[in-house]
Amino acid sequence: MSALRRTLLKGASPSPGTLFGHRGLVSVRGTRVLYQPSTPSLFRPFSSSTSTSATSKTTHSSSNWIKSSTVQLSLGLGLGISLAALYSYSNPHAPSQTETQSPKQSKQSLFTRGDVRSHTTKETGIWVTSNDGVYDITDFVDIHPGGERILLAAGHSIDAFWAIFSLHNSPETKELLESYRIGNLIPADQDPTYNATRDDQSAITSALERLFENDPIRDPLLISRSDRPCNAETPPELLTRDFVTPNNLFFVRNHLPVPEIDVEEYTLEIDAPWVKNPITLTLKDLQRKFEHHDVMTTLQCAGNRRKEMHDAKPVKGLQWTQGAISNAIWTGVLLKDVIEQSIGPVPKEWADKIKHVQFHGAEGYGASIPSHKALDPRGDCLLTFAMNGSPLPKDHGWPVRALVPGHVAARSVKWVTKITLAEDESESHWQQRDYKGFGPSKTLEESDYSTAVSIQEMPVQSCVTVPQPNETVPVVEGRATGIKGFAWSGGGRGIVRVDVSVDGGKTWTDAKLTRPGQEAGKEWAWTHWEASVPVTKEGPVEIVCKAVDTSYNEQPRDMESVYNVRGVLVSAWHRVKAEAVKKAEQENAK
Amino acid sequence: MSALRRTLLKGASPSPGTLFGHRGLVSVRGTRVLYQPSTPSLFRPFSSSTSTSATSKTTHSSSNWIKSSTVQLSLGLGLGISLAALYSYSNPHAPSQTETQSPKQSKQSLFTRGDVRSHTTKETGIWVTSNDGVYDITDFVDIHPGGERILLAAGHSIDAFWAIFSLHNSPETKELLESYRIGNLIPADQDPTYNATRDDQSAITSALERLFENDPIRDPLLISRSDRPCNAETPPELLTRDFVTPNNLFFVRNHLPVPEIDVEEYTLEIDAPWVKNPITLTLKDLQRKFEHHDVMTTLQCAGNRRKEMHDAKPVKGLQWTQGAISNAIWTGVLLKDVIEQSIGPVPKEWADKIKHVQFHGAEGYGASIPSHKALDPRGDCLLTFAMNGSPLPKDHGWPVRALVPGHVAARSVKWVTKITLAEDESESHWQQRDYKGFGPSKTLEESDYSTAVSIQEMPVQSCVTVPQPNETVPVVEGRATGIKGFAWSGGGRGIVRVDVSVDGGKTWTDAKLTRPGQEAGKEWAWTHWEASVPVTKEGPVEIVCKAVDTSYNEQPRDMESVYNVRGVLVSAWHRVKAEAVKKAEQENAK
Known part of the structure; x- marks a missing residue:
């Protein structure tokens, strides 16, 4: 067992200041957290004193594990990020039967879902499942990068949570979880659709609702x-x-x-x-x-x-x-x-x-x-x-x-x-381990995050916003009119030109630009554009736009050549299939 | 006649300081110029005191019209740029028969090449031809943006010079020349191949040699x-x-x-x-x-x-x-x-x-x-x-x-x-009127320099340097090896990746990069790269490279979509057709 893990697992509240090289903790007070450990700590009632207008859809449970505490926040959120990274890079949590498992529990032990559901506290031990594996995470709770939110899964499958908190989807995280494995579900309970069944699902849904109860109400147009x-x-x-x-x-x-x-x-x-x-x-x-x-x-x-x-x-x-x-x-x-x-x-x-x-x-x-x-x-x-x-x-x-x-x-x-x-x-x-670009032929497994460069400045981009796919575009005096969109580039680079085509990219017309009017090199805001493009006949048109920025970079043509497994930096020409219809006819059709 | 032209043509040495809003003249002394006006001015012998190693291939003529003068330089070169622009934007030189043409000279007058050759001094008037037109440029000599170099064409066709000093190839310059037209060549002398004939050609060649006699000797490998x-x-x-x-x-x-x-x-x-x-x-x-x-x-x-x-x-x-x-x-x-x-x-x-x-x-x-x-x-x-x-x-x-x-x-x-x-x-x-980009469908006539944005920062670029077209690329253990090239981007943006393909761009392999090791955002120097790409069989391969810079801009695929009439900013994927040959066979072939 590594010294780090020994230290981590020894005390209930390791000092993060000395352990992780952070001299200070995040000092947000009054943020709601969801777990009150059995050892006493500062207890404070819920507060809802933010000054935003959105209403919290709170349905407070009286359960004693939804409490608010400055100390807990420090542990739960303040540590989160550096720990997440720590675990990503070194995995000191080698399996250790002698310390974390009773003699009856081995990797070959079998448990029922009922067994798992009866382990939800520090006293009984905190168990979760993932697929058909059973894990005793009691010792991990205090050092979970995401804080006590992990306890929402206590006694349940952790998979529904990981589906939402997608940062867990890394080989390192999965390997870390495996170090806590104490056995498997009995074959009768190894049902992959189990999470969809009523009893677990309602508990999980309710737990997730509590996690997001501070989210505001959003505009339904979004x-x-x-x-x-x-x-x-x-x-x-x-x-x-x-x-x-x-x-x-x-x-x-x-x-x-x-x-x-x-x-x-x-x-x-x-x-x-x-x-x-x-x-x-x-x-x-x-x-x-x-x-x-x-x-x-x-x-x-x-x-x-x-x-x-x-x-x-x-x-x-x-x-x-x-x-x-x-x-x-x-x-x-x-x-x-x-x-x-x-x-x-x-x-x-x-x-x-x-x-x-x-x-x-x-x-x-x-x-x-x-x-x-x-x-x-x-x-x-x-x-x-x-x-x-x-x-x-x-x-x-x-x-x-x-x-x-x-x-x-x-x-x-x-x-x-x-x-x-x-x-x-x-x-x-x-x-x-996110927000990096990879080559078009790389699989997820071949994508090496350690050598890839973080995305910072963004490449040049543009899209057609009017018309939308399958809408009509009015033809006036031989021109498809009212085609609109936006263009933008990173690094304060402005837009010098937007080329618009209605024949799929064979011929191009300059769009009329509405630039933000910002200082050269500090053009942080987008450009809006409108185009009127000669069209030879009515019927289906493929509208394409591509923008050129002040460094004269321009958008690449195809998705294939900028493809990357994470689907980021999508800047290929934007294409919209629409129908060119003469203005008069279009109005008659109304 | 405009006031400006009147002022320009009135005196032999208009004061550029007051006339063009420039307070100072370029103060390079000792630069060689090629014309000594009839009015006296400071005469200085040739100097060759630059400390570069290249030797000037000077064959000094004793002709009195190759002299050196601070005054002339001020007029000839110092004014050049602002005047060039001035003429581009306003054309105050409306034809004025009364002031610049004798009663016998009208736009319909006909002259022989001999007539033109006899007009090479201020006293006789300085004439040139362009195509079949005859022009009296006597009054223009002193205000020619390029200085007295214009006199090299005195008595000859100006076309050979304009072919070299390509900045003259604008409608504005041609319009300006037309304002000096005094007539046409006689039909017998309207031979478009005339410049290739011996007498004129040798005079022009010799004039051009004098223009460039300060050019150094270059490495023959260039x-x-x-x-x-x-x-x-x-x-x-x-x-x-x-x-x-x-x-x-x-x-x-x-x-x-x-x-x-x-x-x-x-x-x-x-x-x-x-x-x-x-x-x-x-x-x-x-x-x-x-x-x-x-x-x-x-x-x-x-x-x-x-x-x-x-x-x-x-x-x-x-x-x-x-x-x-x-x-x-x-x-x-x-x-x-x-x-x-x-x-x-x-x-x-x-x-x-x-x-x-x-x-x-x-x-x-x-x-x-x-x-x-x-x-x-x-x-x-x-x-x-x-x-x-x-x-x-x-x-x-x-x-x-x-x-x-x-x-x-x-x-x-x-x-x-x-x-x-x-x-x-x-x-x-x-x-x-140069170094600007235009849309792919714009003709030269449609390309509006007044609204286009000057090229400053350059877009991302890369090329294959090894192999060269039609060379072989060695295949070792199923990989085409030793493929090399460079990549570069403007604005201090480094190279994050170079994708290399040997199947014309269907599949891609990351190249190994040699970066300049400069500070982020100040990566002014290029990146060299080398790639070893899986190849399924021997025979013809199309090697393609494309680079991605730190703003994750990448090179566009085709020439067609970045085409512009001036052929600038060529950053499409670079393609080299070569022959993949197994290493052993390649060595046997030696």
């Missing part, structure tokens, strides 16, 4: 791609209705449940290796001590348009069409100002070492960006608290969201509670 | 695409022999003859709208007053790979294959330091107005870059005087070349003698 966590896209035709997307229609991409944060108790910690005592700022500190800036920025999910790639060849992930992109005016303070005015500029001896700025989200998410982007006076990285003139909505990171213009939206961390200047990238799952 | 001006590319297979291209093999892209500059008298002027007296720096000032920096940077011509595009569909321009790209370590001083330490930082009232930094070359070339690039501490723009540890070779800008890493090579102005902070881009032909 197109949901997953409910838990919420992932919902802006309807394509609404993307170009407004140049600035209204808050209620801004696409939502959550990796975990929306955390409940008491804004009066919210703090943001700024840390760096040379800083002895990390600086803690309240929301009022942020709002009052630093100059405010408005930055119009388009955010796009790395997986936007994944469905198109999936239709060409299957890929894993949320089936976004074109709406995982939106544009807003964000108000906040410069990340650079906050860092430099709270902990000072990077000391000379650290200047060559500090390469990244890591963001830690209150819900357990984390990501990092290159320090040169974070500290560049022209980088426009913000810590935002308002969006389009309103307080940041709960879904978009209230009270504070990091905004990284020109980069993939996954780096604009919501509910940010800690910022760390560091030598390395964030150790989070989403920095290390 | 592949010439034009001799006058010199445009020569690095042989493809040598591009990846050395990571840093030796100076003698660095591709040469000259727009005009290499100017002769007396380094002892060389000065660089720094000017800005708020500066009353422009700052003048000598080479020693540059070398002694500012901190030196070495920056490894790859430069690529906008037209690299034009031949491939031309083969798909004809385009205008030099027929580069893949070798108009090279990599060097440049030594110089930061442009930002020179600007800020000589004229101070941009004053507050100008901060929002100054958008560009213009470079003026001693030979008449000019270009500009966005001021945010020039003044960015991370932009690494240099004023260089050494290349790979040796003084800058004559062909590469001795004594001083501006270096703009990550941008098209056309902005790294050679022989730079003046730098201007300005509200607008350079007015030069090469900034305004």
Whole structure:
């Protein structure tokens, strides 16, 4: 047994400060957590003091395992990310029968579902199943990167939870789970459809509802791609209705449940290796001590348009069409100002070492960006608290969201509670084992996350929003008219041209562009475009668009050549099959 | 007749300072010019004090019209760029029979070639032909943007010169010439092949030789695409022999003859709208007053790979294959330091107005870059005087070349003698009417230079250098081996991946990369790569490569979709047809 595991498993509350090299814990107070351990700790009643308008669909259980505790939050969420990474890279949890299993329990032991359901507390031991395996995770609960949320699965199959918290889908996580295996289900209970049967399913559904009870109510116009966590896209035709997307229609991409944060108790910690005592700022500190800036920025999910790639060849992930992109005016303070005015500029001896700025989200998410982007006076990285003139909505990171213009939206961390200047990238799952690109012929197994480069700046993109597939496009004086769309590129690169075709890409016409009017090199917001394209006859047309950015990069033609198993960075020409109909006829048809 | 033309034509030496809004003239002294006007001016003997090793193939004529004069240089070259632009945008030279033509000369007048040959001095009038037109350019000589070089064509056809100085190939220039038309050649002399006949041709050849007599002798390994001006590319297979291209093999892209500059008298002027007296720096000032920096940077011509595009569909321009790209370590001083330490930082009232930094070359070339690039501490723009540890070779800008890493090579102005902070881009032909991209379906006539965006940062690029077309590629243990090439992207974006295929792009293998090891966001130098790709059988293979940069932009597939009439920005997948041969057989064949 490794020293690390021995240490981890010895005490109920290992000191994370010494164990994992973190000097401070996330200091969000009042965030709801879901488990009260048997050893006494600070108990506080539920609070619901966030100032967003969305109503929490709370159905509080009186069960004693749904409680709120600052201490637990520190353990549960604060540790989450670094631990997730730790487990990904070293697996110190070799099976150890002598310490974790009774003589009767061996890997060959057989148990019934009933046996598993009777193990849900520290006293009895906490068991779960996964497929036909039975696992005793009692000792793992306190060190679970995702906190006590793991206890929702106590006595049940863990598979339904992992289906939602997809970060568990890695060989390392599966290997780690195997180190806790104590046996198998009896053959009679090895029913793969078991999770669909009534008794387990209702318990699991209820547990999942509790996990997401702080999520706000969303605009029904948003197109949901997953409910838990919420992932919902802006309807394509609404993307170009407004140049600035209204808050209620801004696409939502959550990796975990929306955390409940008491804004009066919210703090943001700024840390760096040379800083002895990390600086803690309240929301009022942020709002009052630093100059405010408005930055119009388009955010796009790395997986936007994944469905198109999936239709060409299957890929894993949320089936976004074109709406995982939106544009807003964000108000906040410069990340650079906050860092430099709270902990000072990077000391000379650290200047060559500090390469990244890591963001830690209150819900357990984390990501990092290159320090040169974070500290560049022209980088426009913000810590935002308002969006389009309103307080940041709960879904978009209230009270504070990091905004990284020109980069993939996954780096604009919501509910940010800690910022760390560091030598390395964030150790989070989403920095290390997600949001990277791979070659077109690589399988999931061949995709080596350790050598692939994290997605930061995004490639040039454009889509047709009007017409939608199978709609008509009016022909006026020999031209297909009113074709609309958006174009965007990462890194502050503006759009120099959008080429539009109605013959599938044989001939091209320049679209008329509505650019954001931002400074050269800081064109963070999208361009809208409209085209009127000569068409020789009525009938079916294949509308295609491709954009060119200020570095004269342009979109690749086919899905096949940009295919990657994770279905990210989908930037192939966008194609819409529609029907060209003469204007008069079209009006008669109404 | 417009006031401007009246002023232009009135005096032999109009004051450009008042006339064109330029406060200073280029102050290169000792540069050779080719015409001594009849009015006396400072006469100085030839000097050849540049310290490059290349030998000038000078065969000095004793003709009194090849002289050297500071005054003439000011008129001839200093005015060049702004005038070129001026003429492009306004054409004040409406034909005016009363002032420029005798009663006998009308647009219907007929002349013999003999008549034209007898008009070569200010006293007799200076005539030229173009096609079958006859033009009296006497009044234009002093205001010719290219200086007195125009006199080389006196009495001859101007067409051979315009074929070389291709910037004349614009409708505006042709329209301007027409304003000087005095008639036509007699039918007997209207022979389109006339220029190929002996008498005119030898005069023209000799004139051209004199124009380029300061050009250095080049390495015979360079592949010439034009001799006058010199445009020569690095042989493809040598591009990846050395990571840093030796100076003698660095591709040469000259727009005009290499100017002769007396380094002892060389000065660089720094000017800005708020500066009353422009700052003048000598080479020693540059070398002694500012901190030196070495920056490894790859430069690529906008037209690299034009031949491939031309083969798909004809385009205008030099027929580069893949070798108009090279990599060097440049030594110089930061442009930002020179600007800020000589004229101070941009004053507050100008901060929002100054958008560009213009470079003026001693030979008449000019270009500009966005001021945010020039003044960015991370932009690494240099004023260089050494290349790979040796003084800058004559062909590469001795004594001083501006270096703009990550941008098209056309902005790294050679022989730079003046730098201007300005509200607008350079007015030069090469900034305004060249080096811009257009849509694939646009004809030359439809290509609107006034709205197109200047090429600055370049798109991602890669090429196969080994094997060359029709060579063999050795197959070892089922893999085609030893496939090599380079990849590069603009804007300091590094290369994250090069995909290589031997089946024309159906399946892809990651190449092994040799990156420059530069700081993130400042990867100015190329990446070399080598690939070993599974191959199912021997015989013909189509090797294809495509690179992906750190913004995850990647090269487009086909020439057709990036086609543009000027054949610039050729970044489609590079394809090489070769023969896969088993290693043993290949060796037996030797």
